Each structure stands twice: as structure tokens, then as C-alpha cells.
Amino acid sequence: MKTLDLQEIREKLDRIDREIVSLFEERMKVVGDVAEFKITTGKQVYDGKREQQKIEDVTGMVEDSFRKQAVRELFTQMMTISRRQQYRLLAEHGLTVKNDFQPVKSLPMDQVRVVYQGVEGAYTHEAALQYFGTAGEIYHVQSWEDVMKAVAEGEADYGVLPIENSSAGAVIDNYDLLIKYQNYIVAETFLTVNHALLGLPGASTENIKTVFSHPQALMQCSEYLNSNRQWKQISLENTAVAAKKVVEEGDLSQAAVASEIAGRIYGLKVLKSSINHNKNNTTRFIILSRNPVYREDAQKVSISFELPHKSGTLYNMLSNFIYNGVNMRMIESRPIPGRNWEYRFFVDIEGNLSDCAVQNALKGISEEGLNMRVLGNY
Structure with a gap:
């Protein structure tokens, strides 16, 4: 039996690889012809039925099950690359995604109306102040959907919504609202969130039986809150609403998880500061407009x-x-x-x-x- 020589094997592979590259380049030239045809006729690049038929044809050329799968993966990749080239050629002919977006040097900020969900002292209120400062009129509505409606109907120039938190993840309801309404994200701002346990003057942690807050705030403080198993946790639509509720009901056994700023606004006492377990807890807020514009940068x-x-x-x-x-x-x-x-x-x-x-x-x-x-x- 002839002894196999590794160098000879490698030389054979190199020859085969050169042939593969040459055939691949030939194939891509033909793909260019396909793109030219589609540019002329307006036919879409992606043809799922054609690609599926091609996969079935080439996998039918081999018998071994492992090689069938390998051929399937190889040709799937090649057709993906082919589509990318066709899209590039279409773009060179100006056939890109149609949209109404207009670039602007800066966003209008003078005498604008800005809407957020909740009440004064809510984190979204802080985010609105952080981004807009005193440039416009900032007001609140009851729900996140009310924010989207106000922007879509022209009652507000901008809306502020939380979209994700570094500890609790996505604010999934707001993703759904992005689809329901034809508003556009034009900016974002990041707010470091630091939750405190707030109670009435005269209250103490030993008195507490019920804790109110937004569900994500409860989640972000779960390690601390769950260590007090006797506390009942109740979700509300907003952290500042929770603080306001504690004040209005005047019950020493109730507490709220909210910002210390909310505590000062509503006259609550800080029973425990910084109770969120992630001390780098940050929420990303998006700024929405009904106008499809984007900054040039x-x-x-x-x-x-x-x-x-x-x-x-x-x-x-x-x-x-x-x-x-x-x-x-x-x-x-x-x-x-x-x-x-x-x-x-x-x-x-x-x-x-x-x-x-x-x-x-x-x-x-x-x-x-x-x-x-x-x-x-x-």
C-alpha cells in the first residue's frame, strides 16, 4: 500500500481550492447578470421557492447524510452571499429602502411641549428634565399609551418613554406601542436609577407591611425586599404614583420604592437608601416625535x-x-x-x-x- 504523503495531500487540496475559488468567482459574475435582470424588470432579489428548489436539487446529488447536510449549509451560505451582492448592485442603481426620513442638523428644542407618563418625581420626569432641561413645557399623562397618543395627535412635540433597564431588561409594553403608533425615535437619554424605600414621617422598617412600586422597580430591588418576607409587594403604574399613594393614605405600615427626589417632593422619609442590588442600575429612555427626522450625526x-x-x-x-x-x-x-x-x-x-x-x-x-x-x- 502506498504511504500517504501529507505534502502531496495538501497540494491536492490547494489545487481543488483554487478551482473552487475560480468557480465561485464565475458564479458571482452570473449573479451580477441576475441582478441586472432584476433591476430592469423590478423583480425582487429574494425568491424563497427558487432557493428551496435549488437546495433540494444540490442535496439530491449526494448520498451520504452527513454530506447532504454539508452541501445544504454550503449552498445556503452561497445563496446568502449572492443576495448580498444583488442588494449592493441594486443600491448602486438607487434602489434602496424607501422611507420618509429627513436629516436635520439638530432637533427643534425651543418652546416645545414634552409629555411623560406618571407624576412629578417619576424617573421618566427626571429623564425628561435631563434631556430637555428648561427648554420647553413638560407635562404628564396617566399611561405610556397616552404619551404615544399625545405625540401622534400633535398635542405634544416629544414624548419620553423608558425602553430598557440594565437590571430588569426590556420594557416590553413600550415595544408593542412602537408598532401600534407611527411615532419615531429621534433621541435617547440614560438615567442612573437609585431606588429608596420611602415611608411616612414617623414610620420605620419594623412597621412596614406593604410596599408599593412599579413592577420593574420591585424587581430591581428584589434581593432587599424579598429578605423581608412579611412585606406584601404591590405593583402600581409608576414609582412616583406609589410615593403619592403612601402620602394620601397616611398609613404608617405602607412604604414605596421610588427615588429620593420623589420622597422630597411628597414629604416622605427615606427608610433605606439605595436598595437596588445593581448599583450601576441604568434605564434607557427614548425620545419620540411624530416627524420622521434624524440628526445628521x-x-x-x-x-x-x-x-x-x-x-x-x-x-x-x-x-x-x-x-x-x-x-x-x-x-x-x-x-x-x-x-x-x-x-x-x-x-x-x-x-x-x-x-x-x-x-x-x-x-x-x-x-x-x-x-x-x-x-x-x-
């Missing part, structure tokens, strides 16, 4: 799109970012009401709507996914 794009619950669909979407060199910052999913096992994804990426790479990635997602929306560039 914006560096983050938020989008949403829908996907059926099928193998590989999310990978196909995210590959649009990978092959265009676009960095993804965040991904969140929500079930689509009335459609079992189908999901809507929310993604934040780095970039600007004027960037070619971003436009190419969004073009791919708009064709391969369902109901893609650009939620904002900020």
Missing part, C-alpha cells in the same frame, strides 16, 4: 420586522448585518398577537440612514422579512 438605527417560526429565518435576517459589516447592538423579540409561533423582532444597529452599508442591510431585511419598519435613527 445619528449613529444608531432601530428597526422592527416579523418572522415565521422556521429554522434559519432569523439567521438569514441577521446575515444582512454580518455581510454588510454592520454591528448589531440589541435584539428583542415579541410574539405577534393572533399568529401563534410567529415573532416580531426589534433590533438596534450602529450606523446612519445615509450609510450605504446600512441601506444595503435594510434592503435585504425588507425583502426577506415581513413588515420591516425603521423606528428611528438617533
Whole structure:
């Protein structure tokens, strides 16, 4: 039996690899011809049925089950790369994602009306003051949806909503509101959240039986609160509302989890400061407008799109970012009401709507996914 020589084997592999690269380049030239045809006819790049038929054809050329799967993965990748090239060529002909966004040098800030949910002393109130200062009139409404309505109907120029917290994660109800209303994210601000246990003057931790707060605040302070098992925890719509409730009911056995600022506003005593277990607890707030504008120096794009619950669909979407060199910052999913096992994804990426790479990635997602929306560039 002839002894195998590793160098000879490697030389054979090198020859085969050169042939593969040559054939790949030939294939990509033909893909360019396909793109030119689609530019001329207006045909979409993504053809799911054609790709599925191609996969079945090439996997049928091999017998071994391992190699069948390997061929499937290889051609799936090649077709993904082919689509990326077609999107790039379409973009060169001006066929990008259509949107109404307009770049501006800065956001209008003079004499604006700004709406937030809750009451004075709420963290969202602090976030509004942090971003807008004294530049406009800041007022509050009862619910997060009321904020979205006020912006959508023109009663307010901007709305402020919490969207995620470093300890408790996404504020999922507000993601749903981003879909329900045609408002746009134009900015964001980050607020360090430091919760305190607040009680009436004369109260002490030994008296407490009931603690009120927003559910996320209760979650962020769970280690401390759960160590007092005799305390009943009750969720309310807002931390400052909880503080106000304790004052209004005048019961020494009640306490609220809220900011020390809220405590000063409502005349409550700090029973225990800094009770959140994550001392770097930060909430990200988004600034919303009904106008689709973005600052020229914006560096983050938020989008949403829908996907059926099928193998590989999310990978196909995210590959649009990978092959265009676009960095993804965040991904969140929500079930689509009335459609079992189908999901809507929310993604934040780095970039600007004027960037070619971003436009190419969004073009791919708009064709391969369902109901893609650009939620904002900020």
C-alpha cells in the first residue's frame, strides 16, 4: 500500500481550492447578470421557492447524510452571499429602502411641549428634565399609551418613554406601542436609577407591611425586599404614583420604592437608601416625535420586522448585518398577537440612514422579512 504523503495531500487540496475559488468567482459574475435582470424588470432579489428548489436539487446529488447536510449549509451560505451582492448592485442603481426620513442638523428644542407618563418625581420626569432641561413645557399623562397618543395627535412635540433597564431588561409594553403608533425615535437619554424605600414621617422598617412600586422597580430591588418576607409587594403604574399613594393614605405600615427626589417632593422619609442590588442600575429612555427626522450625526438605527417560526429565518435576517459589516447592538423579540409561533423582532444597529452599508442591510431585511419598519435613527 502506498504511504500517504501529507505534502502531496495538501497540494491536492490547494489545487481543488483554487478551482473552487475560480468557480465561485464565475458564479458571482452570473449573479451580477441576475441582478441586472432584476433591476430592469423590478423583480425582487429574494425568491424563497427558487432557493428551496435549488437546495433540494444540490442535496439530491449526494448520498451520504452527513454530506447532504454539508452541501445544504454550503449552498445556503452561497445563496446568502449572492443576495448580498444583488442588494449592493441594486443600491448602486438607487434602489434602496424607501422611507420618509429627513436629516436635520439638530432637533427643534425651543418652546416645545414634552409629555411623560406618571407624576412629578417619576424617573421618566427626571429623564425628561435631563434631556430637555428648561427648554420647553413638560407635562404628564396617566399611561405610556397616552404619551404615544399625545405625540401622534400633535398635542405634544416629544414624548419620553423608558425602553430598557440594565437590571430588569426590556420594557416590553413600550415595544408593542412602537408598532401600534407611527411615532419615531429621534433621541435617547440614560438615567442612573437609585431606588429608596420611602415611608411616612414617623414610620420605620419594623412597621412596614406593604410596599408599593412599579413592577420593574420591585424587581430591581428584589434581593432587599424579598429578605423581608412579611412585606406584601404591590405593583402600581409608576414609582412616583406609589410615593403619592403612601402620602394620601397616611398609613404608617405602607412604604414605596421610588427615588429620593420623589420622597422630597411628597414629604416622605427615606427608610433605606439605595436598595437596588445593581448599583450601576441604568434605564434607557427614548425620545419620540411624530416627524420622521434624524440628526445628521445619528449613529444608531432601530428597526422592527416579523418572522415565521422556521429554522434559519432569523439567521438569514441577521446575515444582512454580518455581510454588510454592520454591528448589531440589541435584539428583542415579541410574539405577534393572533399568529401563534410567529415573532416580531426589534433590533438596534450602529450606523446612519445615509450609510450605504446600512441601506444595503435594510434592503435585504425588507425583502426577506415581513413588515420591516425603521423606528428611528438617533
